[in-house]
Amino acid sequence: DIKIGFNVPLTGFAAADGKSALEGAKLAVAQANAKGGVAGQKLELVIYDDQASAKEAVPVATKLVEKDKVVGAVSGSYSGSTRAAAGIFQQAKVPYVVAYAIHPEITLTGDYMFRVSAMGEVQGRAGAMLVQNLGKKKVGLVTLKNDFGQALAAGFKEGAAKLGLQVAGEYEYGMQDRQFGALVSKLKSDNPDVIYASGYYFTAGPLVSQLRAAGVTAPIIGQEGYDSDKFMEIAGPASEGVYVTTSLDRDSDSAATKTFLADYHKATGSNADMVAASSYTATSVLIEGLKKTNGKGGDELKNALTSGSFDTPIGKLAFNDLHEVKKDVQVQVVKDKSFHRHSVISGPMLTPPSKPAK
Amino acid sequence: MLFLELTAQGLVQGSIYALVALGLTLVYGLLRILHVAHAALFTLGGYLGVMVTNASGSLALGFAVAMIVAGIAGIAMYRLCYEPMLKQPPFVALIASIGLYIAFEELFRILFGASGLSYQAPPLQQQVSLFGGLQFKQAEILVMVSTAAIIGLLGYLQTRTRVGVACQATVSDPQMAESFGIRLRQVRDLNFFVGSALAGFAGVWVALLNNLVEPTMGSVPSYKGLAIIVLGGMGSVRGTLLAALVLGVVESFGTIYLGKLLDRNAIAFAFLIAVLMLRPQGLFARS
Amino acid sequence: MKAAPLLQVDQVTVRFGGLTAIDKVSFDVLPGELLGLIGPNGAGKTTMLRAITGVVRATEGDVRLAGESLKGLPIHQRIRKGLALSQQLVKPLRDISVLDNVALAAGAARTASPLQALMHVSQEEEARIGREMLALVGIAAHAAQKPGIQPLGVLKRLEMARALALRPKLLLLDEPLAGLNSKEAHALAETIADINRQGTTIVLIEHNLGEVMRICQRLVVLDNGRRIAKDVSDPRQVMNDPAVRAAYLGGDTLAESQAMQHAEQGVRHA
Amino acid sequence: MLELQQLSCGYGAFEAVHDLSLSLRPGTITGLIGANGAGKSSTLMCVAGHVGLKGGSIRFDGQDIGMLAPEQRVRRGIAISPEGRRLFKDLSVEDNLRVGGLVQPAARFRQDRDYVLGLFPRLGERLHSLAGNLSGGEQQMLAIGRALMTRPRMIMIDELSLGLMPKVIDLCYSALKQLRADGMTILLVEQNTDRVLSVADDVCVLESGRTVWQGRADDARNNSDLTAAYLGLH
């Protein structure tokens, strides 16, 4: 068997995303195995729980490398744990494909790192472009205080400055906050045209519903963290009209996306979200690479990934020198309790850096 | 206007803190145990509130079930966990309590899913405008009113009645309290029941305010609650209420005006430490 | 010629909130003497000893040891200047043996600073002193046991042994005889008198008037926080003072006659 | 009234009292005396229900109470003023008395409290102080007062005179005589052997957990061997 490592938060605060990620990755492996595997061998996904914690991720990665001797690995986890694991894989020269952790440093760790989603700054800049496309100017900026939120905020502010947007007020909140009374009052008094709020569905749901309940009517822009049916469930009617910048376009015409959405639904009985799609993608990309190397890992696999191009549910991907992908950012909007295509953002502002910034 | 709104929001938050902290205060006051697992009952209350309301359509039933079940679970925790540990140093119970909390958190996750539950149609969400334009959700007003009422009643019971004196006696010297006709178990069961039912009550409110219950929803109240009982001077119902409200308001203003310097938890604890340096016995303790 | 006092209590007042537990009390303790501090329950005797050692802070007034003011000094520094307190309510450390409790006090010289304490490991010398002190107060047999299970009478003596192990210049004893029967009390009082004869100055609080009259050379009487019977210090005269009789002895003659009887004995001993 | 038959009790594996048989006649004072560690306090705490009964029986009013919870025993009329006072330190003097009165109807509180304050006027002056802040003697008064508040039919007092000044000791003893006259049964532990012998009707002398002498107080007083050997009189 050919072993692929997979670290994912199955317990702890990120367990819900971890579950989606796991389903996505399993689906990719199952499909590959159904088609005969790689070089006549079955693929095996070796799964470890990292609790989305850096501390847990290190022994997990070490085990994948030393005990399981995986040929390549996929991160189905958040930025913190992924960053910690990255160093180990890099040192062991095991290619590591990251699904949806958006911290910039991950790919900087070394040349065995690959990321299939847009890094944080890029998504932030996309947010700023969306504001402009919506014809708005005065932005209320709400930032989740973790690496995800910070990276987005940095990109957003950079983009906003370029595009001449005005940031009317900037607020931060913590991962565990669910009650935003004070923040909502302040935003209301700032009276922005649009609100750019980073968060995960479990913070964004309450935030959006509390904003709407307090009579704030400005459009709200979220990101891939919102991208889950749970968001609509929590925010209820308040979620209508919320935009999210993400990597999964549910209304895509692309065959890859359509089949994935259908297959995922068939396999799990629930609708795929961004995390599932990204993890599926990351796993598939790694498998594609393995096919090219006939199941060999290491340098060969790295080169195969670097030079390949992949048609995935989240678009056509190819890695640049830094092993980031350049792709369009999908804007989805909530309509009748589900995400639909609003627009697609593209352009030079979305180009990821191709070498480490000084 | 903004000032009033921030204050009002602080009070709403403070009321929730107060309801949770009260159970901690009762337990701390009674057994000198930091009852971290209390927050699991808060979570339990939230889950029951959502599930019963979704199933039956009646919020009142949701409240009733949440409070009663949380209360009974509280008694069970006392009997199974704390009673056998009373003779041990307090950190033994603390660690056991933390273990229990982790286990509960995981149990909720395994039983009800990691992503939490929401109301199908969340009740009490209408807007009400009070005092010339302050906007509230109905739920927010009811939280404040019911907290004030319940705590007022408890404060009276604790200081003015024979039951109250009996409770306090068990704190100083449980063995002697028994020798004066006090049934220790009854007193402790009662305290755990009341404190836990209030935690369940708070859980339902939080579920209503956020329309979300999650396995991890108890972690913030668990340590904020501990901060509050210290601020309140430990043991007194009135002190706990005041401390909770003050903390709510401090956080409310703090997150807006100090949010750039410190996060919400740090603001709360910076405040706590500052208070303790000036008044080592807590904000509202009898000296 | 009168020696300079070892301890001077000067206009000391202690208030707890609204309550004045000690009200402008002054007295001297002369080097080498055994001074009795007596008075009704709640008169402020214990509070006085605590004010001297710094356990409670005097609201007003000053305490001087060998002419040096103790004002503002924390407890441990006062102890290191030569005071030792044996408390009314006993508080041994419960999870080390009776002997180790005393040894800890005997090791005071090694524990003045943490660094010094860190450098020392051996405890033979301290254990020896500890045993000696335990023998002195008559509980050598209990040395190896844990204090948690000791009856009150043993604990009171442990408390005293611990104070002695500090080898103080001035020993403050708060009801050391309580909880002992008459024979034991008599023996321990004798020990106290011996210690005094060997040069340790002692202030003794006791309600066991018999023994007080027998061994004390002078008496200071407190009532309701004030010093009464100021002009007299001879024990027998003090007992005859009408104010003292009214406040302290009450109508029953038993205690009094016992006291007088012992006082006579004391005089005869002398 | 109280009847101990071959009572043994102790802590864990340790037996502090062995085969103690003692019978208290109603309306009398019985003195329990002996040196430190003889087992006096252990006996009282065992009767109160706090020290493990290891053998024998405790009968009160003819009924076996050895298995009852402490809280049941006080309801039957047994009160204790324990060694070390064991006050509710964080409660005021008045609330300590209130706890004492919990087994009685609330309406009686005032009257009973005033009775105790009459006995110990000093407590009246300190009514709202925390019990933990009282002086040693004041605490002793409160411990006795608190026990009286239960309106017991039998009261057990450990080290009655401990820390009390002569005047109050006298007072206490006359109060005991009064209580006895009113029909109360009293079990008294006391180091001040003179005083016990002068007031008690019966005496039991313990030594290392065993009874060494039992009988009328008058006989004890006249038994010079006994007084010299065990009672610490000289």
Next chain:
Amino acid sequence: MAISVLFALSLNLITGFCGQISLGHAAFLGIGAYLSALLSKAGLPFIATLPLGMLLAGLIGVVVGLASLRVRADFLAITTMGVGFLFVGIVRQQDWLGGELGVSAIPDSGLSKTGFMVFSVVLAAATAALCLYIRKSWMGRVFNGVAEDEDTMRVLGIDVPRYKLAAFAIGTALAGLAGGLYAQHLKFIGPDSFGFVESVTVLSMVVVGGIGSVAGVTIGAAVMSALPAWFQFIGDYKLLVYGGLLFLMMRFSPGGMAAMVTRVVQRTQRNGGGA
């Protein structure tokens, strides 16, 4: 594992020896880790960063200790917990500390993998030896007394505040040392690695091992830090079992593993004696 042991022993000094419960000990781990990480990145050799980390952690430990002197024992746990939150809150906002993003790409120590492991184990062993020595010295006796009854110790002439500060200083400095190793081991640190959960975890290690017992704490920390990895096979139920075990341990062996071992040894001896 060796790092956990060192860290747990450092807390045991404060909590187990001197009786001062701390719920914010991870902050000192963090101080050591950040300092070591930043200095390494600035070019200092790894070994040299360790004593500096200890020094800074110890100094801040003394400051926290000074503050703790003011609050009564009951409040200490919560105050130190506050210190922990404050630390995380401050670090979060400092860009030069990497803010939320933390510090990564920490330069290599120059030791090989096994070399680093041996180095950590040696340091942990040295710490254990130091703890055993302290326990035996007069300092240990005084700590023990302070833990039980401060007031009594004062009356015995002990400068209680100074001893408490000493405990804080040694304990936090050792935590700083553990922090340096930690940063080097993970090569990545962020504010969340030093939060409340870490503080609670290390306290559980101490208590589960057997508070105050050096051997117990060593074993407790070793076992508990390895536990999550051992539990991988029960997957979803990992934390449930972990929490449950924590509870059961306290419920049935409140003295921790140390007490459990003593009990078992006694039992076998008794049985052995009978046979």
